[in-house]
Structure formats: structure tokens, C-alpha cells
Amino acid sequence: MRTEEAAILPPPPTFCRGRPVVANVFDRLRTLVLSVFLIAAFALPAFAGAFEDAVAKFANDEFSDTEEAIGTIATSGNPLAFPIISALGEDRLSADPDTRKVFITQADGKIIDAATGAAVDKLPDNAASVRLNNRLRRTVEAALGGLTLLSPDPVKRIAAAQSVFKTHDETMLPVVDGALAKETNKAAKQAFAEARAAILLYKQDATDVEKLEAIVAVKARGDQEAMALLTGLGSDQSPAVASAAANATAAIQRTLALWSTVQNAWYGLSLGSVLLLAAIGLAITFGVMGVINMAHGEMVMIGAYTTFVVQETIRTSYPGLFDYSLLIAVPLAFIVAGAIGVLIERTIIRFLYGRPLETLLATWGLSLVLQQAVRTAFGPTNREVGNPSWMSGAFELGQITITYNRLWILCFTLAVFAILLAMLRYTALGLEMRAVTQNRRMAASMGIATSRVDALTFGLGSGIAGIAGVALSQIDNVSPNLGQSYIIDSFMVVVFGGVGNLWGTLVGAFTLGIANKFLEPVAGAVLAKIAILVLIILFIQKRPRGLFALKGRAVEA
Amino acid sequence: MLTQLTHDIATLSRRGLLAASAGLVLGLAAFGPAKAADDTIKVGVLHSLSGTMAISETTLKDTILFLIDEQNKKGGLLGKKLEAVVVDPASNWPLFAEKARELITKDKVAVVFGCWTSVSRKSVLPVFKELNNILFYPVQYEGEESERNVFYTGAAPNQQAIPAVDYLMKDEKVKRWVLAGTDYVYPRTTNKILEAYLKSKGVKQEDIMINYTPFGHSDWQTIVADIKKFGSAGKKTAVVSTINGDANVPFYKELGNQGIKATDIPVVAFSVGEEELAGIDTKPLLGHLAAWNYFESIKTPANEKFIKEWQAYTKNPKRTTNDPMEAHVIGFNMWVKAVEKVKSTDADKVIDALPGTETPNLTGGVSKMLPNHHITKPVFIGEIKANGQFDVVWKTPGLVAGDAWSKELEGSKDLIGDWVGKKCGNYNTKTNKCGGQGT
Numbered sequence: 001m002r003t004e005e006a007a008i009l010p011p012p013p014t015f016c017r018g019r020p021v022v023a024n025v026f027d028r029l030r031t032l033v034l035s036v037f038l039i040a041a042f043a044l045p046a047f048a049g050a051f052e053d054a055v056a057k058f059a060n061d062e063f064s065d066t067e068e069a070i071g072t073i074a075t076s077g078n079p080l081a082f083p084i085i086s087a088l089g090e091d092r093l094s095a096d097p098d099t100r101k102v103f104i105t106q107a108d109g110k111i112i113d114a115a116t117g118a119a120v121d122k123l124p125d126n127a128a129s130v131r132l133n134n135r136l137r138r139t140v141e142a143a144l145g146g147l148t149l150l151s152p153d154p155v156k157r158i159a160a161a162q163s164v165f166k167t168h169d170e171t172m173l174p175v176v177d178g179a180l181a182k183e184t185n186k187a188a189k190q191a192f193a194e195a196r197a198a199i200l201l202y203k204q205d206a207t208d209v210e211k212l213e214a215i216v217a218v219k220a221r222g223d224q225e226a227m228a229l230l231t232g233l234g235s236d237q238s239p240a241v242a243s244a245a246a247n248a249t250a251a252i253q254r255t256l257a258l259w260s261t262v263q264n265a266w267y268g269l270s271l272g273s274v275l276l277l278a279a280i281g282l283a284i285t286f287g288v289m290g291v292i293n294m295a296h297g298e299m300v301m302i303g304a305y306t307t308f309v310v311q312e313t314i315r316t317s318y319p320g321l322f323d324y325s326l327l328i329a330v331p332l333a334f335i336v337a338g339a340i341g342v343l344i345e346r347t348i349i350r351f352l353y354g355r356p357l358e359t360l361l362a363t364w365g366l367s368l369v370l371q372q373a374v375r376t377a378f379g380p381t382n383r384e385v386g387n388p389s390w391m392s393g394a395f396e397l398g399q400i401t402i403t404y405n406r407l408w409i410l411c412f413t414l415a416v417f418a419i420l421l422a423m424l425r426y427t428a429l430g431l432e433m434r435a436v437t438q439n440r441r442m443a444a445s446m447g448i449a450t451s452r453v454d455a456l457t458f459g460l461g462s463g464i465a466g467i468a469g470v471a472l473s474q475i476d477n478v479s480p481n482l483g484q485s486y487i488i489d490s491f492m493v494v495v496f497g498g499v500g501n502l503w504g505t506l507v508g509a510f511t512l513g514i515a516n517k518f519l520e521p522v523a524g525a526v527l528a529k530i531a532i533l534v535l536i537i538l539f540i541q542k543r544p545r546g547l548f549a550l551k552g553r554a555v556e557a
Numbered sequence: 558m559l560t561q562l563t564h565d566i567a568t569l570s571r572r573g574l575l576a577a578s579a580g581l582v583l584g585l586a587a588f589g590p591a592k593a594a595d596d597t598i599k600v601g602v603l604h605s606l607s608g609t610m611a612i613s614e615t616t617l618k619d620t621i622l623f624l625i626d627e628q629n630k631k632g633g634l635l636g637k638k639l640e641a642v643v644v645d646p647a648s649n650w651p652l653f654a655e656k657a658r659e660l661i662t663k664d665k666v667a668v669v670f671g672c673w674t675s676v677s678r679k680s681v682l683p684v685f686k687e688l689n690n691i692l693f694y695p696v697q698y699e700g701e702e703s704e705r706n707v708f709y710t711g712a713a714p715n716q717q718a719i720p721a722v723d724y725l726m727k728d729e730k731v732k733r734w735v736l737a738g739t740d741y742v743y744p745r746t747t748n749k750i751l752e753a754y755l756k757s758k759g760v761k762q763e764d765i766m767i768n769y770t771p772f773g774h775s776d777w778q779t780i781v782a783d784i785k786k787f788g789s790a791g792k793k794t795a796v797v798s799t800i801n802g803d804a805n806v807p808f809y810k811e812l813g814n815q816g817i818k819a820t821d822i823p824v825v826a827f828s829v830g831e832e833e834l835a836g837i838d839t840k841p842l843l844g845h846l847a848a849w850n851y852f853e854s855i856k857t858p859a860n861e862k863f864i865k866e867w868q869a870y871t872k873n874p875k876r877t878t879n880d881p882m883e884a885h886v887i888g889f890n891m892w893v894k895a896v897e898k899v900k901s902t903d904a905d906k907v908i909d910a911l912p913g914t915e916t917p918n919l920t921g922g923v924s925k926m927l928p929n930h931h932i933t934k935p936v937f938i939g940e941i942k943a944n945g946q947f948d949v950v951w952k953t954p955g956l957v958a959g960d961a962w963s964k965e966l967e968g969s970k971d972l973i974g975d976w977v978g979k980k981c982g983n984y985n986t987k988t989n990k991c992g993g994q995g996t
Contacts, residue, residue: 063950091943133940133950134729134844137820224789232791256786267778274776372607380611382806386838394814401785403814406778476775477806481609485773520779525770526740 051076055084055115058102058130059095066130067139074143082147084114089140094127103127142167149175154185161191166225168198194221198229211241219248223399227252259399264517270406272513273413276506278472278486279493280417281465283505285341287494288437289457291349292356294363296490297483298370299462302340303333303469304478305374308383323388326470333466341462345455353454367483375480385473409471416467421502433457437500496536498546508547512536597640598633598902600625601660603671603681603692608648609773612803613881614673616832617695618643620882621670623870624889634896642666650680657681661688667902668693668892670885675699675742682707689904693892695884697827697849699746703961703974703982706904708891708911709931710884712850713959714750718797720936721825721848722751724951725795726758729823732792733764735784737800740769744799747827751797753965764792774804777811785815788822796824805829806837813841819940820844831877834945842941850920850934851883852947857921883919890916891926912977922956929974929982931959 054072057065070088073081087093087104093114095102102114103123111120132140145163148156149172157179164172176199180192197217200206206214218226230249237245278300285293307329314321314328321328344366352359387405394403424430435443436453444450469482476482497508512532519528543549602621604614625639633639642664646653653672660666661684668691672678675698685692685706697712725731736751738744748767755765766787768780788794800808805826812824825846831853834842853864863886868876895910896902911926918924924932933956939947961974962983971987973979981991 131948131950132844134819134823134846137844141820224786228789228791230791231789260782260786263782264779267776267782270778271776375607375611380606380615381832381835382612382803382837384835384837387810392814392841394816401782401815403778403811405810405814475807475810477803479612479803481612481773481803484609485775517779521783524768525774525780529771 051078051080052115055102056100058088058093058114059097059100061095061097061128061131063131063133063136066132066136070136070139070143074146080114080117082144083112085140085143085147087114088130088132089137089144091129091132094123094129096124096127098126099124102130138167142169146172146175149179154188157183157185157188158191161188161195164195165191165198165229168195168202168229170199170203173199173203193217201229201233208238208240211237212244215241215244215248219251222252222255224256227256256399260521262398263400264521265514266400266402268514268517269510270410270513271517272510273406273410274472274475275489275493275513276417276509277409277413277468278465279490279497279505279509280413280420280502281461281463281468282490283494283497283502284420284461284464285458286491287500287502287505288433289454289461290356290437290499291353291458292360292363293349293461294360294487295344295367295370296461296465297485297487298367299337299341299465299483300469300472300486301374301478301480301483302337302370303466304385304473304476304482305378305383305469306333306336306466307470307473308378308385308478311385322386323390325386326388326391326474329470330467333470334463337466337469338459338463341465342455342459344462345458349458350451350454367487371480371483378480380480383478385478387474391474405474409474412471416464417502417506420464424502429453429456433460492533492536496539496546498548501546501548504546504548511547597638598635598896599640599642599664599666601657601664601666601669601671602641602643603646603653603657603660603669604673605648605677606643606645609803610648610673610677613832616879617670617673617881617885619871620867620885621889623867624886626870627866628889628893634893635900635902646677650674650676653677654680654684657684657692658688661685661690666690667896667904668907670695670888672696673881678707691892691904691907693885693888695881695888697880699743700750700959700961700963701746701966701969703929703931703976705908705930705976705982707930708888708926709959709961710888710891711881712934712936713931713961714747714963715960716850716934716936716957717827717848718747718751719754719965720953720957721827721846721938722754722797724848724938725797725823725825728951729795730793731795731823732760733766733787733790733794734760735766735768735787735794735796737768737770737780737784737796737798739772739774739799739801739804741772741801744769744801747799748797750963750965753967757965770800770804772801772804774800775807777808781808781811781815781817784822785817788817794822796822798824798826799828800826801828805833809837809842809845812845813838818844819846825938830879830881831946832879834941835877839941839945840943843943845941846938846950847941847947848936848938849880849947850936851878851880851918852920852937852939852949853878854939854942854946855920855937855949857919859917859921860919863919887916887918887924887932891932908976924956927958928977929959929961930976931961931974933958 050072054069054076057069070085073084083104084093092105093102094105103120104112104114106112111123112118113120141163145160145167148160149164151157151160164176173196176192176196180189180196183189183192194217197214200210200214201218215230218229227249230245230252233245281299282293282296285291285296307326310329310332311322311325314325348362348366349359352362391405391408394401424434432443432448432453435446435448436450440450472482472486493508493512494505496512497504497506515535516528516532519531523531600621602618604618605611606615606618622641625641628634629638642660644656644660646656657669660669670693672681672692672694673696678694681692682704686704690706692707693710694707695710697717698709700713734755736748738748752765752767768783770780784796805828823844823846825848827848829847830849864878867878868874891911891914892907894914894916895907899906899910901907912928912930913926915923915925918934920935920937922935924934926932935956936953937949938951939949942948962969962972964970971985972983973986974982975984976982979991984991
């Protein structure tokens with residue numbers, strides 16, 4: 001049968017998949033059989049040649065050749081097209097410049113020949129991964145979008161539709177239309193509708209009616225990308241379309257302006273939580289004990305380095321535990337920083353109670369010693385502290401982006417604050433601490449070992465600074481200078497909030513954070529910081545004891 | 558004279574055959590008049606080993622020690638061993654001037670390799686002028702300077718910033734620009750130059766956003782959100798970052814977390830090198846760019862040899878190399894050549910001999926010291942890869958000559974530095990006078 005069919009027909013042109021030429025001659029069934037046949041007998045080999053040539057182009061290590069190859073492969077219809085292009089996007093495609101063979105390293109580590117799909121034992125020695133630049137990465141994304149529009153996984157379909165929304169490539173319209181018609185998932189359906197609108201909006205020969213409908217759909221999306229799409233429309237639009245686009249842009253801008261207020265508030269809370277975290281330890285050592293502790297920042301740094309050591313140990317010995325590294329680091333950082341705090345109190349600070357100037361100088365010197373010690377032990381360069389997977393990335397809430405690391409730090413700060421407050425109020429140690437700081441001599445006559453309480457209080461403050469270091473290692477550099485950047489802010493918060501009052505520290509931190517973040521978009525980061533400092537100076541003139549001043553005889557004592 | 562010769566022969570026999578020829582040349586050189594009594598040439602190293610700048614400068618101190626070690630293995634210079642004198646100015650700008658004075662007057666060094674920030678360079682300038690010594694400055698900087706006693710081996714703005722912007726304009730078709738920097742002299746001057754350059758290319762004021770942040774800024778949420786907003790105006794947007802070393806880590810983390818990908822809004826940085834990336838997880842940064850005159854990943858025999866020897870010297874197979882290190886390599890080799898040429902370490906002679914000196918750089922070209930005391934360099938644009946290295950995606954066709962004075966700025970476009978013909982660092986080509994107006 002094969003020879004018979006082939007003999008009847010003239011050799012088909014490469015791009016013709018059978019049907020039209022022979023439809024008049026044979027009945028429908030035979031046409032179907034035939035078309036399958038033609039694809040099998042002629043079309044595939046013909047395509048395979050072009051496909052193989054295209055694959056070999058990856059070995060040229062030229063960006064322009066790679067781009068051509070992606071185009072040819074994406075439209076080849078070859079089942080290997082998707083694995084090849086996704087491997088290219090994920091840096092798993094390598095090419096041997098000598099044999100011009102191209103290989104895919106699969107997610108499970110197995111290697112296959114990209115042109116044939118045959119399994120290969122190992123990569124040749126001189127195989128190098130195929131390089132991409134940003135332009136090609138966009139091409140890959142677009143090609144993958146086209147290839148995954150019909151993927152069975154709705155998440156992939158939505159991602160593909162969104163990439164089409166961004167590229168609004170006209171040639172994708174039939175595929176998107178087809179996908180839209182049979183889509184059942186609600187979210188995916190909407191994504192396809194938006195992608196379709198984006199394409200129509202930029203399609204040269206789309207009618208005004210289509211474009212106006214598209215603008216409505218894009219406007220409904222209402223985010224920054226929608227706005228980018230609308231403002232990017234050329235000036236060659238008809239007046240109706242142009243004015244509709246302008247109206248839609250204005251409407252989106254109004255909503256976004258509203259959201260940006262919410263966003264500033266969230267950023268303010270987030271900055272406030274960082275300030276609070278850095279300052280709580282100081283609120284104890286400076287606020288409660290009255291020690292001007294310039295080495296506070298270094299306790300934070302020691303906490304961050306503890307996190308680094310924990311992560312290094314986990315990386316080398318127990319890689320599976322990486323996501324729990326921070327949970328392990330928190331108690332360790334508390335113990336390490338707390339122990340160093342107790343040591344400092346016993347050896348230096350206890351001789352300096354009641355001599356603030358000497359304490360300031362001694363702790364300042366100590367902070368330099370600790371910094372240089374860490375620099376000698378760990379080197380002057382930044383150390384990499386990784387983010388566990390549950391602290392990476394972000395999610396969208398309406399039109400604002402909330403990053404997980406900031407959210408966790410906010411929760412963590414509030415938890416630390418609550419625990420500390422409970423400890424001071426409900427435990428025996430907390431009671432002793434409050435007694436000693438309020439009236440040392442009276443507490444001593446009641447049988448409290450004041451010097452032991454002093455050491456423990458200082459240790460507690462330092463330990464909490466250490467915990468802060470664990471959290472700050474997630475958003476800042478882990479370098480010997482880490483502490484320096486927080487010491488001024490910490491003092492600012494404690495003094496502003498009112499010395500000796502933890503609630504004051506809380507309110508102070510969030511006030512400063514929010515004020516800073518609302519000033520920043522208007523005045524810029526540098527001026528905002530200056531403005532905050534000026535405001536604090538003015539405020540302290542008016543209320544020298546801060547927001548929440550302690551009252552009563554104890555204060556004057 | 559005779560005793561000197563016997564002494565030299567005695568040393569010769571101890572040195573072994575390989576060094577014999579070098580020794581002969583050196584022996585001859587030793588007949589030169591002064592300084593014959595000292596048997597070492599002192600080289601000053603003025604880099605911060607403590608304080609905020611230690612993160613960047615410690616590596617440069619190690620680089621000079623490595624280069625001196627290599628040179629001594631080759632038989633030293635003019636028959637003498639080189640000896641490093643390392644001081645620690647502790648990231649404290651006035652201390653830089655004090656330490657420079659100490660190096661020159663007390664230790665009597667022949668040359669100093671040092672400084673990183675522009676403010677530290679400005680602080681030591683009067684000392685080098687007064688005591689007439691030589692400073693090799695290895696870091697990319699804002700330009701607008703050409704001093705007789707300073708040799709600038711890092712990039713001037715036209716060797717880094719302008720080619721990078723050209724690349725984005727041509728290859729990425731960028732139409733809207735965010736110029737983000739730390740608030741000090743280098744970013745401010747560079748951004749001024751870039752702003753003038755972009756406007757000369759027809760970019761409108763509303764398509765340029767300039768943003769400054771304090772040193773060590775760590776809360777980038779607002780700024781990254783602003784960039785995102787600025788980038789959603791329907792035109793391709795890019796960020797040109799002159800953000801200083803330490804603040805980069807939280808900046809890139811925030812970019813990654815807020816999902817700004819290089820394919821949407823690429824960031825091209827002028828102060829982010831292999832060292833800075835060592836402290837971050839680079840996977841979310843894939844494709845963001847940096848412009849330098851050297852990348853560790855560039856495959857040339859010279860570079861591969863250098864990396865191998867450097868890692869052997871530091872006994873750390875993972876130790877990275879970076880652009881300012883290459884600048885020190887070039888500067889050191891140029892100084893060695895100039896000293897060999899005039900057979901003296903006398904500052905005046907070496908200063909006169911340095912312009913015109915050529916030495917191979919590590920990326921396959923030959924760099925030359927120009928009369929304005931800047932050098933010729935190739936410019937590379939690299940994209941960040943997942944392994945923390947850079948993949949070169951573009952480079953200038955040839956070497957670019959460093960301009961001491963920017964052609965883009967009103968106040969400096971007529972100025973040139975020429976220490977060979979005009980003997981002047983700020984010669985005004987319009988009025989033909991030395992001491993023209995600078996900025």
C-alpha cells in the first residue's frame with residue numbers, strides 16, 4: 001500500500017501536509033489515512049533535515065544562529081522541540097563544537113542527543129553549555145509560551161498566556177483562540193482572554209471594535225503590565241481607540257495610586273519591623289539597664305555569622321536540612337551572642353556602671369575589636385547566607401508585591417517582642433530584672449543577687465541582638481560591618497520611643513519606619529533619612545524622654 | 558667598584574644558571590650612582606585592611622604582594638629585590654594622607670599602589686605632589702582629573718559607562734533609563750556625564766529617572782517598586798547602577814524577590830564584580846549585566862595562567878579575580894618596564910618614561926599608558942551567570958583610550974591632560990592655556 005500511494009501522488013511539497021491536493025480524488029476516509037501516511041513518509045524526513053540543521057546551529061556559539069535555530073525548532077512540530085527549548089532556557093543544553101552534536105541534560109541527570117532523542121552515556125569533554133543573552137532569553141520565553149499554551153497543566157498554561165500577553169505576537173492569535181475556545185479552568189480562561197486582547201490591541205489590521213473590546217479587557221486587568229501595554233500603543237491609532245486607551249490608562253493610574261499608598265504602608269511596617277528587631281536588644285541593655293552599648297551592632301553581626309556557620313555546616317554535612325537552617329540558627333545565635341554578652345558584662349561593663357562616658361568609649365573600642373576579630377577569622381569579604389525556599393520570592397496582594405522574607409521578618413519580630421514582654425512580666429528573672437533596674441539598693445536588700453541579674457540582663461539583650469542577626473542575614477550583607485549600619489538606627493528608635501519602655505520601642509520603630517517610607521517616594525532615600533533625623537531632634541527638644549517616658553520616683557533615682 | 562663586582566659575582570653563583578643572564582644585566586645596572594647601598598626597592602601598598610573598604614581593598618593588597626613575589630622570582634628589578642611596605646589606612650580618608658606621607662618619607666618607597674574610593678585618592682593627592690612620588694590608582698572612577706604624580710589604570714567613564722549605555726541602546730533597544738547610584742562623587746559625576754550623553758542621543762528628560770541612596774542602604778523596597786513602575790510605561794527600560802559595593806547585595810536580593818527579571822528590566826552595574834557576587838545567590842540575577850575591562854571568565858592564555866598562579870599563591874582554589882586586580886597587574890608591569898627603561902626608580906625619570914609604555918593585559922590586548930596618565934583598555938559587557946561568574950556578551954572592537962576629561966560635560970569638553978607635550982593636566986584646547994576650567 002505504501003508504494004502504491006506513493007506512486008499515484010507527485011512528491012508533495014515540503015510544507016503541504018497532504019490533504020488539499022488529494023481531497024478531490026479520494027473519499028474522506030482514504031484522505032485521512034493518506035494524510036497520516038504522507039506525514040509519515042515524506043513530511044517528517046523533510047522536516048527532520050531542517051530540524052537537525054537547526055539543532056546543529058547551537059554548536060556555532062553565535063547568538064544570531066541560536067536565535068534562528070530556536071525559531072525553526074519551535075515551529076517544527078517535532079516532539080523534541082519542547083525539551084530542547086526548555087533545556088536551553090534552563091542552561092541544560094550543551095553543544096560539542098567539533099562534532100556539532102547537541103545534548104540535553106535531563107532533569108534526572110540523564111543525557112540525550114537533542115537531534116535524535118537517543119540516550120548518551122556522558123557528555124563529550126569539550127561540550128560547553130549553549131550561551132544565551134537577554135534578547136535570546138526573551139525569544140526562548142516566547143517560544144516556550146507558544147509550546148506550552150496547550151499544556152495539560154493549568155499553571156503552565158497561565159504562565160504561557162502571560163508570556164504571550166507580554167510579547168503580544170500576532171502569529172500566536174490562532175493558537176490562543178483555539179486554546180480559549182476549549183479552556184475550562186477559570187483563571188486560565190481569563191489569562192487567555194487577556195493574551196488575546198493584548199494581541200488584538202497591537203494587531204495592525206484589527207478593527208476598532210476589536211481594539212475597543214481589547215482595551216476593556218486589558219483595563220480590567222488593571223496592573224502595571226496592563227498600563228505598559230496601553231501606554232506603549234503607537235500614535236497611529238484611530239481617535240476612538242486612542243481616547244479609550246488614554247481613559248483606560250488614567251483609570252488604571254488612579255487605582256495604582258491608591259494601591260501605592262497601601263504599598264508604602266506595608267513597606268513602612270516592614271522597615272519598622274527591621275528597626276524594631278535591631279533595637280529590641282538595645283532597649284534592654286540601654287533602655288532598661290542604662291548602659292550605652294556601642295557594641296550592640298556587633299552582637300547582631302555575631303548572630304548573622306552564627307547563621308553563616310550553621311548554614312555552612314548544613315551545606316557540607318546535611319544538605320537536606322537547609323530549609324531548617326534558620327530555625328537551628330536562632331537558638332544558637334541567642335546562646336553565642338548571649339554568652340559573649342555575659343562575658344562582656346562580667347569583664348568590662350560591671351566596673352563602669354554609673355560612668356556613661358567611660359562605658360561609651362569602652363564599648364566603642366570593644367565593637368572595633370569584635371569587628372576586626374571577625375574580619376580576621378572569616379575574612380573581609382561578604383559571606384553568603386542563603387534564603388531558605390520559604391523565604392524566597394513574593395506574592396501579589398491586589399496590586400502590591402509582598403516578599404516572603406519581609407513578611408516572615410515582620411512575624412518573627414512581633415513574636416520575639418511578645419516573648420520578651422511575657423518574659424519580663426511573668427517570669428522570676430523578669431521580675432528581678434525590673435526590680436533591679438527600678439531600685440537597685442532596695443532589690444539588693446530584698447535578697448536579689450543584683451550582679452547576677454545584671455549579667456543575665458545584659459546577656460539577654462545581647463542574645464536578642466544575636467537573634468536579630470539571624471533575621472537580618474536574610475536581607476543584608478553578612479560582613480564585619482553589618483552591625484555598624486544598625487547601631488545609629490537602634491539608638492534612634494530607643495531614644496525616640498522612650499528609654500526604659502519596650503512598648504515605646506515598638507511604637508517608635510513602626511512610626512519611624514512608616515514615616516520614612518512615606519517620605520522616601522517624595523524626597524528620595526537620602527533626604528528622607530535626613531528629614532527623619534531632623535524630626536527626631538525637634539521631637540527630643542520637646543519631649544526629652546521620648547514618646548513614652550517612664551514616670552515616678554524610680555526614674556529620678 | 559671591584560668589591561662591588563666580586564659581590565655581584567658571588568651573588569651570581571648563588572642564584573643558579575637560570576637567573577644568570579638577568580643577574581648580569583642587573584649587575585651592570587648596579588653601577589648606576591646613588592642607592593647602590595640599598596639592596597631592595599621598596600614598594601608601598603596603601604589599601605584599607607580594616608573598616609568598610611576592607612571588603613574590596615584587601616584583595617588588592619594581596620595582588621601587589623603576589624606581583625612582587627613573582628617579580629622577585631624572576632630576579633627582582635635592577636638587581637635588587639622588591640620589598641612591599643604594607644600600611645593600613647583603615648578606610649579613614651585623612652589617615653590615607655598620613656599613611657602616604659609615612660610611606661614616602663619614613664619608608665622611602667619608590668612607588669605606591671593604592672586607594673579605592675575617589676575621596677581617598679583626593680586626600681592623598683597633595684602628599685604625592687608635595688613629596689613628588691608615584692601613585693598607581695587601579696579603580697574605575699569618575700574622571701575629570703589628570704595629575705602628574707598619579708597613573709590611573711582603572712576605567713575612565715568613557716571606558717565603562719558610555720560603552721555600556723551604547724550596548725543597551727543598540728542591542729536591547731532601551732528607551733527609558735534609571736540612573737541609580739550611591740550618594741557620593743563617583744556616581745554623581747558619572748550620572749551627570751551619562752545624563753548629558755543620553756540627552757545628546759535624543760532621550761527626553763521624562764525618560765530619565767535619577768535616584769541616589771545613602772552608603773550601605775539596605776531597604777530597597779520603595780526604590781525597586783519605583784523602578785518597576787517607571788518601567789511600565791510601555792518603553793523598554795534599563796537600570797544603570799553606580800550603587801557602591803556593599804549596598805548591592807540587598808538591592809539585587811530585592812530585585813530577585815520582587816521578580817524583576819533581566820529580560821524585563823536589565824540592570825547594568827559599574828561596581829559589581831566577581832567579589833561582590835560571591836556574597837549572594839546569583840540564580841535570580843541571571844542575565845543582569847556588568848560593564849568592566851576584565852572578567853575572570855575571559856578565556857585567554859594570559860588570564861588562565863594568571864588565575865592559576867594567583868590561586869596557587871593564595872592557596873585557595875576558589876579565590877576569584879576581578880577588574881581592579883587586572884588594573885594593578887597592568888600598572889605594576891608598566892612601572893617595572895619604565896624603571897627598567899630608565900634604569901632608575903627616581904620618580905621624575907619614571908614619570909617621564911611611563912607614557913608610551915605598553916604591556917599586555919590579561920584579556921589578549923596590549924594596553925598603553927597615554928600622555929594623560931590613563932591607559933587604553935577593552936570594554937566588555939558581561940551577563941551574570943548562575944555560578945556567580947560573567948558571560949561576555951559584547952565587547953568593543955578594539956581598545957578604548959581613557960579620557961581624563963569627559964567630552965560630554967560643558968565644563969570639561971575642551972580640556973585634555975597631556976604630561977608629555979604640554980606638561981599640563983588640564984590644558985584647554987580652545988584657549989590654548991594650561992589651567993583651564995575644570996568641574
